[in-house]
Amino acid sequence: MADFSLELNEDQQQIQKWVHDFADTSIRPVAHEWDEREEFPWPVVEEAARIGLYSVDFMANALFDPTGLTLPVALEEMFWGDAGIGLAIFGSALAAAGISGNGTQEQIMEWVPQCYGTADEVKLGAFCVSEPDAGSDVSSLRTRAVYDEANDEWVINGTKAWITNGGIADVHVVVAAVDPELKGRGQASFIVPPGTKGLAQGQKYRKHGIRASHTAEVVLDDVRVPGRMLLGGKEKLDAKLARAHDARHTGEKQPAMATFEATRPAVGAQALGIARAAYEFALDYAKERQAFGKPIIMNQAIAFKLADMAMEIDAARLLVWRAAWLAKNGGYKHGEGSMSKLKAGETAVWATEQAIQILGGYGYTREYPVERWHRDAKIYTIFEGTSEIQRLVISRAISGLRVE
């Protein structure tokens, strides 16, 4: 067990500064351009790979930190730079987390590095759970994986929706129903290796925000993968299915849910980065901008908004850090992971809107970044569990009841 402390250790301070410098010099200056182009920012991700920020080593180092704080600290800085580009850099981590959370040691060693590639040859990973008719309700997946015993292969069919890096990734981690009768407990995760026949990108979504991050459908048409691509292995799956059939309530988490639960403070930290960017910008602006012969911050109406922004951002950070620490030290007791994501996501939407208000007409134009930050922030009440779903998780955790 590591002690909970608000004081970052030397390593964490160095990482914080290193990521901040990269965000300041290599992400911020090009953020507007990639938002307008609405394309995957390959040159920035390649640069991040060259300095080691986009790498399996960096992720492993952050994930093995016993305090849990290294990852949220790094992500806050990265997303302070820009959330769309931040997600382009961080998106592969969801696939890596899906593999680490469900795979055997050999599968982790073989496939997590392939989600990143090398500094010379950057690769991407995608984690494919959501479907057109199964977003919040992940137990209703229609994508089906059927075992072909004669060939020791799994045959996967279905359509995945809203997939970050979908279709452009090298490694797709796909969650599919193997025993639909069992709903969430009858699901398993598979690795679809690069170049597998039958996997194709469907429509690429044109989005409100985080436009530098690629989001697309993934179509799986008779995709055949070797038996060893089943994460965790067949024996473990058979045992799990048998247990689920015997007693339909084993309490075991579904693979997709387990991944999302563990990554919630990391998602909260991303939202925090956007909120802080907007707050800092609005604070500087309010000190500069003159109206009625004085800086607008001299009006309480503006100063109090900034005071509230500072307070809400700090409150969100405390929840994110607590959840990140608990995830490594004893686990969540009453929905702390969901609380952190919910608070940070809603704070980001609120704080970026306050920033637009403080900038007035300028805040509403694309000449200033605050409207982009507002668009970017909105995704944090939607993906990785909507705000309503987070409230559902918290309600169930605090009440012990299956609140609907």
Ligand SMILES: Cc1cc2nc3c(=O)[nH]c(=O)nc-3n(C[C@H](O)[C@H](O)[C@H](O)COP(=O)(O)OP(=O)(O)OC[C@H]3O[C@@H](n4cnc5c(N)ncnc54)[C@H](O)[C@@H]3O)c2cc1C
């Ligand atoms: C940009 C982007 C990137 C994404 N990346 C990925 C990815 O990489 N991998 C992946 O698998 N998915 C990804 N997603 C999908 C994302 O996780 C889903 O969009 C999200 O879970 C919501 O699902 P939905 O869109 O189907 O909405 P729905 O589930 O249809 O929800 C619609 C509304 O109903 C509410 N609602 C639903 N059920 C309840 C309930 N029981 N109680 C109260 N309210 C409820 C929701 O909160 C929401 O407000 C991404 C989505 C976006 C937009």
